[in-house]
Amino acid sequence: MKINRVLAIHDLCSFGRCSLTAAIPVLSAMGHQVCPFPTALYSNNLTYGKFFNKDVTPFMENYMKTWEELGLSFDAIYSGFLANAQQAAVVASAIDRFGSDKPVIVDPAMGDGGKLYPVFDDSMVDAMRALVSKATLITPNYTEACFLADLPYSSEPPTNDQLEALCDKLIDMGPSAVVLTSVPYDDQHIRIVSQEKSQLFPESYVVERLPLATCGTGDIFTSALVGYHLKGKDLNQCVQGAADFVSYVIQMTLDSGRDPREGVVLEGCLWKLLMPATKNCTTCTAR
Numbered sequence: 001m002k003i004n005r006v007l008a009i010h011d012l013c014s015f016g017r018c019s020l021t022a023a024i025p026v027l028s029a030m031g032h033q034v035c036p037f038p039t040a041l042y043s044n045n046l047t048y049g050k051f052f053n054k055d056v057t058p059f060m061e062n063y064m065k066t067w068e069e070l071g072l073s074f075d076a077i078y079s080g081f082l083a084n085a086q087q088a089a090v091v092a093s094a095i096d097r098f099g100s101d102k103p104v105i106v107d108p109a110m111g112d113g114g115k116l117y118p119v120f121d122d123s124m125v126d127a128m129r130a131l132v133s134k135a136t137l138i139t140p141n142y143t144e145a146c147f148l149a150d151l152p153y154s155s156e157p158p159t160n161d162q163l164e165a166l167c168d169k170l171i172d173m174g175p176s177a178v179v180l181t182s183v184p185y186d187d188q189h190i191r192i193v194s195q196e197k198s199q200l201f202p203e204s205y206v207v208e209r210l211p212l213a214t215c216g217t218g219d220i221f222t223s224a225l226v227g228y229h230l231k232g233k234d235l236n237q238c239v240q241g242a243a244d245f246v247s248y249v250i251q252m253t254l255d256s257g258r259d260p261r262e263g264v265v266l267e268g269c270l271w272k273l274l275m276p277a278t279k280n281c282t283t284c285t286a287r
Helices: 022-030 057-070 087-098 122-132 142-149 160-172 217-230 235-256
Strands: 007-013 033-042 054-057 077-081 104-106 176-188 189-196 205-210
Touching: 007 022, 007 087, 007 189, 007 217, 022 033, 022 217, 033 057, 054 176, 077 087, 077 217, 087 122, 104 122, 104 217, 122 142, 142 176, 160 176, 160 189, 176 217, 176 235, 189 235, 205 235, 217 235
Parallel strands: 007 033, 007 077, 077 104
Antiparallel strands: 033 054, 176 189, 189 205
16 A cells, blocks of 8 residues: 655644644544654644744755755645745745655645734735745635735625636636635535636535634644545545544534634544544544
């Protein structure tokens, strides 16, 4: 059995399940090897309101040089949260050096709810626009998609024509496929929209809006999407499988009553990635 080797370019957050601490267990559970390439070290995620972090940009070039000297290679590249706008050029270099003819997935993590994250400014938007041009697949949330396309954000549900124009504009930037998450739909649901370059119109998948606000759900979604993509599933199957898994772990976390700042409870739910049709696991530790 082939084990795909994924270069995962994300921050490493010690407390709170997000970025690398989301990507590693999800992709590993799906049978892929995760090679972490940290962009920054965080004491905890941003939902706590206070954190210590260390930008590791100065070390990233030496990582890549060493891999080249050792003749190491990867089957896919998957990038997420970057420490600063300048790191986009480092990720672009990694794609040039290790991503030839390989799937390159960019999650342009930089904002939500119509705003950039407080650690970023407009320079990150410009940097992400350059980076997504090198991707084969991008997975922005609706806020990030609007920033990338330089279109106004609204919390009101977009029309089908607006979504089509947004997806077309993003694909024109370079990627061959786009998946938009957290698209407003109604008070009880959110929408996930996907489109490939060969499609005339976007596809939609509607999921229940669950009352949990925390870091990492987008990382878990994209990690599962990457895992399914590397197993050869088509884009719609990838979207539905990843979305259903995220909905499942959010519900398990709500049922557990745990502090939402810790992120969703992955540990007892990873089996669901291998047996998605099974409803319950008697040994699930999330409860």
